[in-house]
Amino acid sequence: MELLLHVSAQVCLTLGLGYYFMSAMQWYSYRLKRLCFHYHRYDWHFYFLAVPLAGYYLLSEWFVLLWSIGYLVFLFVWNRKLDKKLVFTPRIKRFFLFLLLATLFQDTLCIGVWHGCEKFGVVIPLLTAHLIAIAYEKILFEGFKRSARQKLMHNPSLKVVAITASYGKTSIKNFLAHILSSSYRVYKTPRSVNTLGGIIKDINDNLPEEACDVYIVEAGARLKGDIDEIARFVNPHIAVVGSIGAQHIEYFKTLENIRNTKMELLHSSRLEKAFVHESANAKEGGVVSVFGSEITHIDATLNGLAFTLPIEGKEERFYCKLLGAFNAVNLSAAIYVARTLGIDTEAIRFAVSTLRSVEHRLERIEAGGKIIIDDSFNGNLEGMLGSYDLIATYQGRKVIITPGIVESNEHDNRLLAEKIDAVFDLVIITGKTNVTILNKSIQKAQKVILSDKSKLQDVLAEFTHKGDIILFSNDAPNFM
Numbered sequence: 001m002e003l004l005l006h007v008s009a010q011v012c013l014t015l016g017l018g019y020y021f022m023s024a025m026q027w028y029s030y031r032l033k034r035l036c037f038h039y040h041r042y043d044w045h046f047y048f049l050a051v052p053l054a055g056y057y058l059l060s061e062w063f064v065l066l067w068s069i070g071y072l073v074f075l076f077v078w079n080r081k082l083d084k085k086l087v088f089t090p091r092i093k094r095f096f097l098f099l100l101l102a103t104l105f106q107d108t109l110c111i112g113v114w115h116g117c118e119k120f121g122v123v124i125p126l127l128t129a130h131l132i133a134i135a136y137e138k139i140l141f142e143g144f145k146r147s148a149r150q151k152l153m154h155n156p157s158l159k160v161v162a163i164t165a166s167y168g169k170t171s172i173k174n175f176l177a178h179i180l181s182s183s184y185r186v187y188k189t190p191r192s193v194n195t196l197g198g199i200i201k202d203i204n205d206n207l208p209e210e211a212c213d214v215y216i217v218e219a220g221a222r223l224k225g226d227i228d229e230i231a232r233f234v235n236p237h238i239a240v241v242g243s244i245g246a247q248h249i250e251y252f253k254t255l256e257n258i259r260n261t262k263m264e265l266l267h268s269s270r271l272e273k274a275f276v277h278e279s280a281n282a283k284e285g286g287v288v289s290v291f292g293s294e295i296t297h298i299d300a301t302l303n304g305l306a307f308t309l310p311i312e313g314k315e316e317r318f319y320c321k322l323l324g325a326f327n328a329v330n331l332s333a334a335i336y337v338a339r340t341l342g343i344d345t346e347a348i349r350f351a352v353s354t355l356r357s358v359e360h361r362l363e364r365i366e367a368g369g370k371i372i373i374d375d376s377f378n379g380n381l382e383g384m385l386g387s388y389d390l391i392a393t394y395q396g397r398k399v400i401i402t403p404g405i406v407e408s409n410e411h412d413n414r415l416l417a418e419k420i421d422a423v424f425d426l427v428i429i430t431g432k433t434n435v436t437i438l439n440k441s442i443q444k445a446q447k448v449i450l451s452d453k454s455k456l457q458d459v460l461a462e463f464t465h466k467g468d469i470i471l472f473s474n475d476a477p478n479f480m
Contacts, residue, residue: 007107012068013056014122016075018099020048021126023079023086027477029195029222030091030137032130038251040433048075056122083453084477091137098136099129141197145233148203152234158212160234161337164219164227164265165242165277166258167380168330169194172242173218174358176334179351183343184213194220196229214341221261222251228264237272238340239265240333243292243326244279246408247380275336277329295332300325300390302364302371309335311345318348320355323362323373326386331355360475362387369466376475381405381412384473388423394469398424401456402473403431404438417441424471426463428456431476 024044028034039045055067079085086092102125152158161176163169170192177188185208193202199217207215219230231239241262244255252258259280266274266288276282278292297308297317306319307328318331331352338348357363360377371394375387384405391398400420404413413434420427421442428448429438435449448459464470 009056009064009068010107010122011103012065012072013052014099014103014125015096016068016072017049017052017122017126018096018129019079019086020044020075021130022092022095023082026086026089026092027084031222034222034251048078053122081452081454082477091133094136095129095133098132099125102128102132141200144200144204148200149233151203151207151209152215155210155212159214159238159341160217160236161214161238161240162217162219162231162234162236162265162268163240163242163333164194164221164262165240166245166247166262167378167383168242168326169218169220170377171327171330171358171361172240172333173216175331175352175355176337177216178355179334179338179343179348180214180341182347182351184341185211186214186216187212188216189218192218192220194218196226196233199230199234219265221264224252224257224261225264227261228267231265231267235268235270236265237268237270238337239268239271239274240337241265241274241276241280241282242333243277243329243380243382245380245382246412247405251407273340275333277333289336291332291336292329295328298325298328300328300386301393302390305331307331311335311339316345316349318352320352322355322357323364324383324386324390326383327362360472362390370464371469373469373471376472379406379474379476381408381416384416385419387471387473388419391469391471392423397426397465397468399426399428399464399468399470400424400473401428401430401450401470402438403429403476404434405474406431406433406476410437413437414441421445428459428463430456433476 024035024039025032028038052071056064059067106125163172163176165172173188177186180186187207189199189202190206193199217230217234217236219227221227244259244262246255246258252261263276263280263282271287274288276288276290278290282288282290284290294310295307297306299306300323302323304319304321305323305325305327306317308315308317309332310316318335320331335348335352339345360374362378363374365372365374373387373391378384378387402420404416414437417438418441421444424445426448427438427442427445428450429435430450430453432451439447439449448463450456450459460470
């Protein structure tokens with residue numbers, strides 16, 4: 001009876017710990033190092049790893065099962081409040097299969113062969129399942145990689161354009177795809193797919209075999225070498241390195257490391273042209289063209305954006321309904337690539353004029369007499385400050401909902417807070433990462449600290465009125 005109780009408790013606790021572990025792993029791209037050294041909620045490690053294990057080892061046999069069931073209930077309540085829940089991908093399902101088999105195998109040993117091994121509890125099954133999963137996923141990954149490379153090589157006429165930046169790369173990708181689509185059959189990586197694994201899966205699953213002229217790839221990085229892997233794999237003909245800033249500084253430590261990592265995009269054996277933003281400190285020459293400072297006469301309002309760009313010695317004026325002066329930089333990169341691929345300037349001008357806001361990037365919505373600007377996917381200092389300049393032109397009451405800048409430094413968040421204080425009348429602070437910095441630095445504006453984002457609608461109903469402009473500035477899942 002005691003053995004049955006212990007095995008039941010062990011299975012419950014092991015699966016529960018596995019659920020928490022894989023939720024965190026999925027949030028951090030399955031990088032155990034990030035989970036150990038760059039986690040945003042170490043208190044959750046204490047509540048969902050340390051405390052359950054301590055109870056398992058310290059409590060008597062009769063209480064261990066109750067303890068394990070209580071932990072599962074606690075985990076269930078926690079999971080319900082998450083805005084980014086565990087997605088049961090094939091990889092996650094395989095891990096739980098390995099975990100269950102490892103647990104049952106250990107229990108069989110405990111009963112029939114190795115008496116007393118139950119003292120190792122859930123540690124050995126978790127470790128075993130993780131190591132088996134790493135080996136198995138590595139084998140699968142290499143197979144998927146070979147298939148994707150063969151698919152890319154199958155279409156030798158396919159032009160590959162790769163884009164990276166600290167911020168703005170998804171916008172550049174979407175703008176370029178829109179401009180090119182009038183003349184070429186274009187495929188771009190979906191949403192924010194920008195890791196080597198995501199790119200490989202997307203190529204295998206979605207890249208058209210023949211009916212594609214231009215393939216646009218977005219490349220992201222958390223560590224030195226990440227973009228080098230992508231560049232050497234897709235071998236772009238054209239590379240775009242957009243604006244460089246302190247995004248993800250906690251991983252790279254210095255801005256110079258970020259610049260060097262982004263410039264890895266040029267590590268292509270068939271590179272024909274590279275457009276590099278001035279913030280990368282690259283030298284003009286050869287296949288490299290530096291852009292950014294040549295953009296002039298930028299006019300950004302709540303109705304749209306206009307700017308002037310020199311193209312082949314002639315000053316060209318472009319207009320679109322996009323919001324935010326910073327989009328002039330993103331658009332200029334897309335325009336230069338389009339010209340390189342032979343698109344006529346007038347055709348580019350027309351395509352730019354028909355652009356619409358990317359979802360959640362300075363997207364204007366009017367509801368209930370209020371103007372809502374959804375910029376929740378904009379999480380960098382330059383872009384956020386630019387959106388505040390835009391909101392400052394509004395004559396009515398100004399409201400902002402923000403967690404500040406996530407995965408950046410305190411200096412940038414203080415600069416952000418100073419600008420917020422100068423522009424907004426009401427500040428709703430979400431998330432936990434920057435709440436102390438923002439609360440301390442914002443002095444004049446009315447503040448509401450929102451620890452539970454599920455109550456945001458109630459807060460907006462109470463504190464906002466008709467005629468307000470409400471800016472959703474960045475967003476962060478509640479594990480940050």
